Amino acid sequence: MKRTAPKTPSITVSDVARAANVSKATAARVLGGYGVVSDTIRADVVAAAKALDYRPNELARSMTTGRSGIIGVVVGDIENPFFSLAVRGISDAARAAGFNVILANSGERIEVEKAAVRLLIGKRVDGLIVTPSESRDISHLRDIHRSGRPLALLDRALPDLDVDTVTVDDRGIAMRATRILVDAGHRKIAYVTAVDAEGHEYRDLGQIYTSSVRERIDGYLTVCRDAGIDRPERYVRLGATSPAETRRAADEMLSGPDRPTAVLASDSVIALEIFRVIRERGLRVPEDISLITFHDADWTSVTTPPITVIDQPVYALGKSVAELLIRRLKGEPRPAERLILPTSIFERGSVGPPSSTSRSLVRR
Amino acid sequence: MKRTAPKTPSITVSDVARAANVSKATAARVLGGYGVVSDTIRADVVAAAKALDYRPNELARSMTTGRSGIIGVVVGDIENPFFSLAVRGISDAARAAGFNVILANSGERIEVEKAAVRLLIGKRVDGLIVTPSESRDISHLRDIHRSGRPLALLDRALPDLDVDTVTVDDRGIAMRATRILVDAGHRKIAYVTAVDAEGHEYRDLGQIYTSSVRERIDGYLTVCRDAGIDRPERYVRLGATSPAETRRAADEMLSGPDRPTAVLASDSVIALEIFRVIRERGLRVPEDISLITFHDADWTSVTTPPITVIDQPVYALGKSVAELLIRRLKGEPRPAERLILPTSIFERGSVGPPSSTSRSLVRR
DNA sequence: TCTCTAAAAGAGACCGGTCTCTTGTTGATT
DNA sequence: AATCAACAAGAGACCGGTCTCTTTTAGAGA
Secondary structure (H helix, E strand, C coil), X not given: CCCCCCCCCCCCHHHHHHHHXXXXXXXXXXXXXXXXXXXXXXXXXXXXXXXXXXXXCHHHHHHHHCCCCEEEEEECCCXXXXXXXXXXXXXXXXXXXXXXXXXXXXXXXXXXXXHHHHHHHHCCCCEEEECCCCCCCCHHHHHHHHCCCCEEEECCCCCCCCCEXXXXXXXXXXXXXXXXXXXXXXXXXXXXXCCCCHHHECCCHHHCCCHHHHHHHHHHHHHHHHCCCCCHHHHEECCCCCHHHHHHHHHHHHHCCCCCCEEEECCHHHHHHHHHHHHHCCCCCCCCCEEEEECCCHXXXXXXXXXXXXXXXXXXXXXXXXXXXXXXXXCCCCCCCEEEECCEEECCCCCCCCCCXXXXXXXX | CCCCCCCCCCCCHHHXXXXXXXXXXXXXXXXXXXXXXXXXXXHHHHHHHHHHCCCCCHHHHHHHHCCCCEEEEEECCCCCHHHHHHHHHHHHHHHHCCCEEEEEECCCCHHHHHHHHHHHHHCCCCEEEECCCCCCCCHHHHHHHHCXXXXXXXXXXXXXXXXXXXXXXXXXXXXXXXXXXXXCCCCCEEEECCCCCHHHECCCHHHCCCHHHHHHHHHHHHHHHHCCCCCHHHHEECCCCCHHHHHHHHHHHHHCCCCCCEEEECCHHHHHHHHHHHHHCCXXXXXXXXXXXXXXXXXXXXXXXXXXXXXXXXHHHHHHHHHHHHHHHHCCCCCCCEEEECCEEECCCCCCCCCCCCCCCCCC
């Protein structure tokens, strides 16, 4: 087993120093851009560096300075347009401030998230941005905090963790969306989320450990109850973790005796699959079933009808959380900030009055 | 100016060694998982490490080993679903092999791409995956190669650079797509791409420095000419670099006297905007205008009508290129491989015969 | 011309790991 | 009981930068 790689020896400060006939320290001063050096010597060193094609070893640099210039980001799923847009916001803000981003996927699984955090800390990132997949087990996030590295939370708040956080008013916006459906006359409104719980069946809020989703369900249920809807929690569907799972849930939901007349989807990936299933069953939107989804994904405006969406400021969410983190990275200690970004609803064509053929409320 | 950060001193091997009453070397052996240590001592060290909450400094580790366990990836635009899916493929393959991914956006600009490459080399990534935005200036890619770090190319080949490359048969698939349109009776077929050139006007293939797009245009023109279409290059539109630019191009194209009856879009982001413009102008797909796009983006199957697409195996593209790179990283030197993945066309509902009201060919 | 001080260059420790080389133990062999 | 090998642990150099401390040099002032 050959442990030692071929390893092309790279040019180091010492090499440049030797070529320029100066001490290592002097060459380092020029190459590292610190300290004070005479113009003559500087020119010599620069020339030698160019001739040798010197490339600084950032690793070694980070080792001594303690700073890596890297921000670690842990998100649920890069493929979800919500996250890729947020990551774009983070990257843009990071680059603008001279930082780089190293990205890790948690797949919304807590063990993977923990491993990712451990790894990023090992890589000595300067700070971390995480969308915590669970509020129960946050020991790894406490560790970050304790290790002296700043942490910022994206999209999901943790009441117990006093760190910079950027979210939207999930409860409020879910209430507004639900009210649109209630006002249209709906009484059987389904809420479909990727978040899962033991038993895969919704019983109460205590099961939901993803703060944004808990807030949303809370808002949704509140409005339903206010409208006098009986046991609205019957219509909460958990575990739409993949298109296949979403399809299963949607099929079950739409073929059951107590078919909902409206659906509120917790993200655009779920909504897309539900929309497909609705179509395939020969149902019409919004005549047979109304649909609202979180996240103004690109496709929602080109369907027939276009979909009414909750327009979260996703790019700004990413950009803001990165800026908050960077501000902390740059120095002045300040109290943790909890930003809540304004959110709006784009009313398009996917909401209508409930289908008249739908049967009235029945007992399970 | 305070240069020195607060810097929480972290636990090192020496600290653990002291706590366990062994030498630094022995503690390192246990903690680093190499060499040979007796079980008794091992237990002591592990216990001490746990008690002190020791976290290895990957930076220091990388410094001595020369390996960082990181793969650098430079793509055109993470937000483009094509790239985010490819990156997902790369990440999955990387994680499976114990590597991490550090991502950089080039925005399809060569200077940004060069800076990103320089930076990643500085960070001592073990290897790089790049989608080169230009074939003219590849000195930075040659540098990677020279520095001894493996490089692999994604989606775009460079004839001059003999490295692992994964692409699709762009020319062939563009021919097939164009033939579908020609067979449907179209004579005025537009090709719209984000790639730009001096003058923003297409003259000949020599202007196009993005290999995949050059291949596609070549295939498209070949089929057009075979079909006896006069000067098809008139219908090539460059510079659809953003939704706004695409809109400008589409507006101009659709309002001109010589309106195309079919459009072939070079990526799904372009196609989406064109579809929007078509709709807004009150035109119908496919009655007034036919549409085919590269990349089976999620939205293409839920529009009315659904869009006929060229289904590039994007995830596999990413996965394969990562696997190729990793294989090289792991050891055995082998000749560079050029993989061409099979591609198919999903014929859906966006292609029909050309509009009968469209005027016949006119002179410019 | 000589001293004093400030600026410029040099010497070498250090960061936190890895890894080679040396030294000290233990157990098997004759 | 003496010899030798095998194995376990220790000592310390090294990676490529940064940075502190010391020495040298040059210029100003007397």
